[in-house]
Amino acid sequence: MRKFLSVSLAVGALAVLVGVVVAQEHRGHGMGMGPGMGHAMKGGPGMWATTTTQITEQKANELAQQYADKNLAGFKVERVLPSTGMPHTMYSVELKGPKGESRTLHITPFGGVMPFGGSRSS
Secondary structure: OHHHHHHHHHHHHHHHHHHHHHHHHHOOOOOOOOOOHHHHHOOOOOOOOOOOOOOOHHHHHHHHHHHHHHHOOOOEEEEEEEEEEOOEEEEEEEEEOOOOEEEEEEEOOOOOEEEEEEEEEO
16 A cells, blocks of 8 residues: 555656646747747847847848858858748848858847858858
8 A cells, every 4th residue: 555655646746747847838938949939039148139120131131241240251141031930030041151161040030140050062
């Protein structure tokens, strides 16, 4: 009886813990977005936030070139690709380097700039 009670208590505690984790995940984050992702989409800490209103394709181009000028010497914007997600548009920006290498940046709807991976040669 004691063993049954111990196992039942352990299973019950685990169920409560799982319930709390699931509730935290769904509370305000939605669709699997973890803590901090809401800030990232608004250009939060660690991002290069420029505005609280949605940016245009032209502004995304400017932000990408500013980022390249500061962090990727000799890189120029090759093309800006809009991507409509949820209620806002974000951008993938392809950059071309002086030796033919390429880089991709992600521009959030509110002006945050995030680099993707390393360089690729053409």
